[in-house]
Amino acid sequence: MAEAESATPTPTPTRAREPRNDALTEPRLVRYGIIALAVAFLTAFIVLPLVLVFAQAFREGLAAYVAALADPEAQSAVLLTLTVAAISVGLNLVFGVVMAWAIAKFEFAGRTLLISLIDLPFSVSPVIAGLVFVLLFGAQGALGAWLIARDVPILFALPGIVLATTFVTFPFVARELIPLMLQQGTQEEEAAISLGASGWRAFVRVTLPNIKWGLIYGILLCNARAMGEFGAVSVVSGHIRGETNTMPLLVEILYNEYQIMAAFAVASLLAALAVVTLVVKAVLERRLAEGRRQRDH
Amino acid sequence: MTIEVRNIVKRFGAFAALDHVDLRVETGELVALLGPSGSGKTTLLRIIAGLEWPDEGDIRFDGEDALKQGAGERHVGFVFQHYALFRHMSVFENVAFGLRVQPRAVRKSEAAIRARVHDLLDLVQLRWLAERYPSQLSGGQRQRIALARALAIEPRILLLDEPFGALDAKVRKELRQWLRTLHDEIHVTSLFVTHDQEEALEVANRVVVMDKGRIEQVGTPAEVYDNPRTAFVHAFIGESIVLPVEVRDGRVRLGASDLDLAVDGAASGPSQLFVRRHDMDVGPVGSGALEGAVRRVRTFGPVQRADVALTSAGGETLIEIDTPRDRRLAPGDVVGLHPRRYRIFAAEA
Numbered sequence: 117m118a119e120a121e122s123a124t125p126t127p128t129p130t131r132a133r134e135p136r137n138d139a140l141t142e143p144r145l146v147r148y149g150i151i152a153l154a155v156a157f158l159t160a161f162i163v164l165p166l167v168l169v170f171a172q173a174f175r176e177g178l179a180a181y182v183a184a185l186a187d188p189e190a191q192s193a194v195l196l197t198l199t200v201a202a203i204s205v206g207l208n209l210v211f212g213v214v215m216a217w218a219i220a221k222f223e224f225a226g227r228t229l230l231i232s233l234i235d236l237p238f239s240v241s242p243v244i245a246g247l248v249f250v251l252l253f254g255a256q257g258a259l260g261a262w263l264i265a266r267d268v269p270i271l272f273a274l275p276g277i278v279l280a281t282t283f284v285t286f287p288f289v290a291r292e293l294i295p296l297m298l299q300q301g302t303q304e305e306e307a308a309i310s311l312g313a314s315g316w317r318a319f320v321r322v323t324l325p326n327i328k329w330g331l332i333y334g335i336l337l338c339n340a341r342a343m344g345e346f347g348a349v350s351v352v353s354g355h356i357r358g359e360t361n362t363m364p365l366l367v368e369i370l371y372n373e374y375q376i377m378a379a380f381a382v383a384s385l386l387a388a389l390a391v392v393t394l395v396v397k398a399v400l401e402r403r404l405a406e407g408r409r410q411r412d413h
Numbered sequence: 414m415t416i417e418v419r420n421i422v423k424r425f426g427a428f429a430a431l432d433h434v435d436l437r438v439e440t441g442e443l444v445a446l447l448g449p450s451g452s453g454k455t456t457l458l459r460i461i462a463g464l465e466w467p468d469e470g471d472i473r474f475d476g477e478d479a480l481k482q483g484a485g486e487r488h489v490g491f492v493f494q495h496y497a498l499f500r501h502m503s504v505f506e507n508v509a510f511g512l513r514v515q516p517r518a519v520r521k522s523e524a525a526i527r528a529r530v531h532d533l534l535d536l537v538q539l540r541w542l543a544e545r546y547p548s549q550l551s552g553g554q555r556q557r558i559a560l561a562r563a564l565a566i567e568p569r570i571l572l573l574d575e576p577f578g579a580l581d582a583k584v585r586k587e588l589r590q591w592l593r594t595l596h597d598e599i600h601v602t603s604l605f606v607t608h609d610q611e612e613a614l615e616v617a618n619r620v621v622v623m624d625k626g627r628i629e630q631v632g633t634p635a636e637v638y639d640n641p642r643t644a645f646v647h648a649f650i651g652e653s654i655v656l657p658v659e660v661r662d663g664r665v666r667l668g669a670s671d672l673d674l675a676v677d678g679a680a681s682g683p684s685q686l687f688v689r690r691h692d693m694d695v696g697p698v699g700s701g702a703l704e705g706a707v708r709r710v711r712t713f714g715p716v717q718r719a720d721v722a723l724t725s726a727g728g729e730t731l732i733e734i735d736t737p738r739d740r741r742l743a744p745g746d747v748v749g750l751h752p753r754r755y756r757i758f759a760a761e762a
Contacts, residue, residue, distance in 0.1 A: 303497035311511035325501040
């Protein structure tokens with residue numbers, strides 16, 4: 117209705133467009149002031165740093181940029197980061213779906229406790245998370261001593277980094293799915309079962325398509341955080357050059373060694389990941405909103 | 414396919430949703446489970462479908478134990494209250510679902526599946542919607558697609574949970590007729606749950622009236638309407654005038670006066686007198702068991718409806734009666750009233 121009205125020319129277009137919002141409409145000066153403030157803040161704190169990252173990375177030209185990234189240490193960091201993210205996201209995908217399924221489709225004792233526990237990784241400082249794993253798997257830890265005796269490396273190796281990353285990124289998938297699955301209820305699954313589908317088929321053919329966009333959204337956020345995680349990984353990695361340095365760790369090391377350009381070159385990859393994530397996220401959010409609208413009809 | 418429900422008990426915590434329920438449904442019947450919300454009717458339907466398990470009792474399909482089978486093995490078509498159509502599948506795929514998930518050994522060929530789905534869509538007269546998605550359908554269309562999907566697996570039994578509950582009044586009436594006709598065509602043993610008495614009486618061959626997890630009465634629509642066996646059934650089905658009376662020494666007392674009514678075998682003690690609104694004859698003062706003053710009269714359709722203050726009950730009790738229009742009533746008239754048909758039930762403790 118509002119659109120239809122604004123389409124016809126009227127002497128006071130603003131009033132015609134939002135006839136009911138008069139009480140909330142501020143004087144023009146105030147409105148523009150608030151908008152300007154918001155834009156200025158965003159520019160200073162987000163756009164400018166992002167531009168600066170790329171400016172620094174390309175300061176010495178494209179050739180130097182490529183050389184910095186071609187460095188074996190940088191290559192190993194990229195590879196490690198990709199590996200860790202792939203494993204962590206994979207684990208969290210499985211656990212997240214299982215967890216969301218359990219909470220959304222069943223009633224059991226301790227269900228509310230479980231819901232609050234899922235958020236724990238968000239409320240705990242990543243450094244603490246890292247330290248927990250050091251205590252658990254370090255040479256002094258009970259589990260650590262046993263594993264070290266059997267020559268299974270956890271700390272200062274890939275498993276430790278994966279564990280810390282998985283812990284920190286655990287909530288993303290589950291958090292995204294639980295409200296979605298709660299809202300969808302169990303009727304479609306019941307219908308599938310009563311039509312003769314097995315539990316697995318009902319999951320694959322009915323549940324999964326219904327949670328598809330939410331799942332992808334969760335994976336995306338999970339992945340962004342997994343690749344960018346610094347604190348927890350820093351504690352468990354041991355910073356072995358060319359071996360246990362992920363990209364964020366390498367950025368810090370290079371920066372501390374005054375290799376500013378190289379540090380920013382690696383950082384630019386992370387920044388690019390952030391930008392891509394943002395774009396894909398926007399697209400997904402539109403998809404999710406569409407899905408929600410369809411359900412409401 | 415006959416359905417036998419024997420001594421079913423289902424508890425949710427301390428609450429007994431079903432309290433020793435027995436029921437037998439014959440092949441080809443269309444039976445309504447009628448009751449207020451919380452009466453256990455939907456729980457009973459879900460137990461028959463295998464979506465819920467009873468704590469005690471037995472379910473038999475044609476004599477064989479249905480509780481040994483999961484929901485998917487019972488070949489029961491279930492139509493959900495809110496349809497539960499698969500939202501990401503087209504109408505065609507929704508109907509085809511039950512055929513596609515069959516074990517490879519018995520699964521039909523793609524061509525056979527297509528033919529069957531088209532037949533079913535023809536049956537529910539919605540073939541033209543095959544490529545649409547559930548969100549693009551009206552409530553009535555969704556309902557019919559849900560029915561087609563349930564029929565795809567050639568169910569031995571068809572169960573419908575509040576099939577018309579979410580529809581507006583007009584569509585509801587049409588679909589009711591249509592379900593009745595459809596049942597005459599396909600003749601599959603069917604049970605549907607409803608809280609709407611008109612729906613139950615109009616569509617079903619037999620009506621099962623439930624309250625508080627128990628079956629109050631089973632009978633044809635005429636039986637449950639004309640010969641309600643309990644106070645609950647009388648009050649729940651049709652409009653009733655209820656008067657608190659006392660049965661003593663073979664007489665019916667209302668307040669301080671004896672009524673000129675046969676006790677009809679009712680036990681002594683505090684009781685309730687039930688009369689249908691249209692079963693109250695109006696005559697001159699002294700002509701009936703009761704007396705009252707007309708307070709207000711509304712005339713519409715074939716009847717006039719009058720509020721009458723019963724003087725026999727001290728003038729405080731206001732009842733609503735329906736009488737033919739040929740006997741004109743006006744506010745202030747004092748009339749004699751006589752229940753043509755009535756029932757006396759012991760008052761609930």
